[in-house]
Amino acid sequence: MQYFTKEGLAKYLKDNEITKIVAEPIFENQLNDLAEEVIYFSADETSRKHNEALGKKKAARGENPISSAEALQSKLEEIGATEIKCVARVSNKSTNLGGSGRDLNGIHRLVFTPHS
Numbered sequence: 457m458q459y460f461t462k463e464g465l466a467k468y469l470k471d472n473e474i475t476k477i478v479a480e481p482i483f484e485n486q487l488n489d490l491a492e493e494v495i496y497f498s499a500d501e502t503s504r505k506h507n508e509a510l511g512k513k514k515a516a517r518g519e520n521p522i523s524s525a526e527a528l529q530s531k532l533e534e535i536g537a538t539e540i541k542c543v544a545r546v547s548n549k550s551t552n553l554g555g556s557g558r559d560l561n562g563i564h565r566l567v568f569t570p571h572s
Contacts, residue, residue: 459567466490469544474564476537478528479546483568487546495535499528525560532560 460468469477469490477494479487484496507521522530528545537543544564 458565459569462486462490462568462570465546465566465568468564468566472544472564474542474544475539476535476543477546478531478537478543479568480548482548483546483570486570487568491544493535495531497528497531499524499531502527502531529560 458468465487468474475492477487477491478497479494481496481498481501487494503522503524503526506527510519510521532540532543540560540562541564544566546566546568548568550565550567
């Protein structure tokens with residue numbers, strides 16, 4: 457786990473050839489200039505909403521709850537992020553990073569501290 461200001465984050469991303477960032481929505485428009493593609497997405501919120509919706513209706517056959525890691529993996533597939541080592545997951549706290557699934561090994565988990 458690494459903590460960064462914007463300048464430190466920019467250097468880390470460049471040094472590690474990161475081309476895609478998946479960042480928490482609280483950083484909306486703050487990181488646009490740091491990578492080829494920046495997506496603002498909350499895996500925790502997506503997972504929570506999906507699972508709450510399942511609880512309010514009868515689950516369709518084969519429809520299961522999803523974890524934050526599964527929500528993140530699905531988003532990465534949706535944006536075509538096949539080279540996981542070129543993707544950074546940026547959050548404001550380490551507990552929001554998720555992504556412990558086998559398919560997410562190698563993703564860069566970074567904590568952005570814009571006011572430090």
